[in-house]
Amino acid sequence: MTFRAVLFAFTADLIPLYALYALLFAAHGLNAAQISSLLAIWSATSFVLEIPSGAWADTVDRRHLLILSGSLLTAGFTAWTLFPSYLGFAAGFVLWGAAGALRSGTFEALLYDDLHARTATAHYPKLLGYTRAAAESAALLGILAAAPLYARGGYALVAWSSVGMAALHVLAAVALPSAPKSVSTADIEDLEEDPDTTVDNFATPESTEPSAPQPASPGYLAMLRSGLREAFRVKIIRRGVILVALLNGMTAFDEYFALLADHAGAGPSLAAILVAVTVAGSLAGSLLAGRTEGMRATTMALALAVAGLLFTTGALVAGSAAHHTAQLYVLTAVGFTAVGIAYGIDYNTDVIASARLQDAITGPARATVTSVSGFATELMALTVFAFAALASTWLPIPTMIALLGLPLLLAAALVPTWLPRDRDE
Template sequence: MYAYAFLDDFVLLYPVYAVLFAETGLSPAEISSLFAIWSVTGFALELPSGLWADVYSRRRLLAAAPALPAAGYALWTFLPSYPSFAAGFVLWGAGSALRSGTLQALVYEELSRTGAQDSYARLIGRSQAAGTTAVLAATALAAPVLAAGGYRALGVASAAVALLGVPAALALPESRGAGRREPGRGYGAVLREGLGEVRGTPGVWRGLLLVAALSGFDAMDEYVPLLARSTGVGEAVVPVLVLLVTAGVTAGGLLAGRGQGRAGPLLALAAGCLAAGAVSGRPAGMALVAVAFGIFQWAIAAADARLQGRIADGSRATVTSMAGLGTEVVAVVIFAGYAAGSRWSGPGPLFALAAAPYVVVAAALWRPWRGRD
């Protein structure tokens, strides 16, 4: 599982693909449209992929997922053009959708079969830390690989590493069958079962909202470089401050599964750290931001584990994908809000304002989880 997570995020093209698009001749508007295609694809396929994972083999879907972006990287490498870039983002978005919800469902179900479901948050958190580490490693290696072999070397390496995720996925256990469609388990039946879970199972609706809110607010990490630059440091220091925050996220993932009953107080603390660090306007304030993002990462795993504990195995991927849909909606709201707010304020006040929703979530988590909405 850790290998699968690492290989999924070890994309050497990631730090420079926007530059590749620009050097191919694309305008900023065309590049933005590619990102929109990426988001729309993931959003459109999120729920259907969850239904598929509950009807067919989850392990086989996880094995197919890395092959799709690998094909996209190959298109970018050997046929660089707007249509190829667009097709690549469609493939990347489809691969992400196949994985989203499916991995959580498979891992929790297999753990529960052996009575080890209490380990879920720890395993998920560590896999997220493995993914963050992969991003750091890919970022560090991108420059020397680009200098040695150009974009073609980056593309070939990215595709090859992604394909290694196929055997990693096939090595995962799956006890629910050999991938055949279950009799009487059509998409409509699974969707009705999932909706019934949300409406009728205590705690599921609230759990969906919490997972979507926490994961969606995490979109603020896209603006961390802007916050770092606003502290007045030189351009060369910005990556160091971003690395500090990334280290905090990694630590939060590694600590997942511990102290889950303290989610409310810790999230309130994180909100305070985020606001204080952001408005300080000093490089040292980024240490507080790193603490905040670490707690946020820890809380996402805790909320996910609580949600998984209340979902039936038959519709687990479908319900988890509903949380993924909510995450995308919250993320879009964050992006739109930041874009609008940037007209009148700098990154510091905007990050401080973003701490307010975490206070609301903290209040929701503060009271004990008693299995009711």
């Protein structure tokens, strides 16, 4: 399972367009506000479909949904390539958003259930870290490949290469297993509904032994109600859902890294390399999740506070390169390195918080609960995009991006009390 899961995550992000699509849009005449509106369309699509797709994943074979997700992703990049206009880009983002909604929650639930079936859920943080690292490694390789691809064939070659990689992702989805659900249908009504419930709802390894196979799955509405009830009524789950959404949703700021590099005076090839520096940070943060999974909440909060300061300072330093042409490479390298470290800290914390949330879920609608967190993530991302669209009309790009690092400080304040406890505490 580990190899197939890592391969699936790897092929999902081996997309050269990730490095340059903001510049692709700009090259076709779109301004920062229009680009932000496209990103908002993308996020809004995921926002609307997130929870319904999660409940769907709790009632049908999750592997089939992941195959559909990959197919929609391929169609989205094809639309960008064949119809490079605002409407074409918007259509591509709708398809990409639908693909993301189908994968979000579904993939994590499939991973956890496969481990649960083998009584190995203790390995989930490490496996989740591996899949996140695979995704970031692929993104890094795709971003680095964007530079020579652009030099050889311009945006067209970058785009068609991305379409091919997305098609490969569909084949990786076909290879995934069809894991059994980790709880029985009889457990639907057993979920604790007390809104003040905290530690008692934490699922320890002993309380999550595999249930006997059930002859039929509960209906869509039953799963939807069960997942929503657990996500909103159980305090430890509710707080975990919000914290994971904050940690993950704020990473929407990475959509503006290429614009920051462009503002500093870097061309498309150098911009791709600078964006790769930030991806290297998220990669490191994901790989270290297996080692930091037992980190105390107070330590995690301190790390996030440092990340907030590094991100804000790094964005301003990188932006100042535009006024110091002779020091362009030094300032952008220092600034993007600081941003990359902050990005890595956030990613590491997100993996740990996501793993602890999965451990805390006790109801039968695992994908639905996870999708509620995805829904909140998209809400956070929409907030980021709306702020960027508005702020970019008054503030320079570096200042706008620097302000996007402030939610890291909010997350640092919430972690000590909102992070689901570790199974060994």
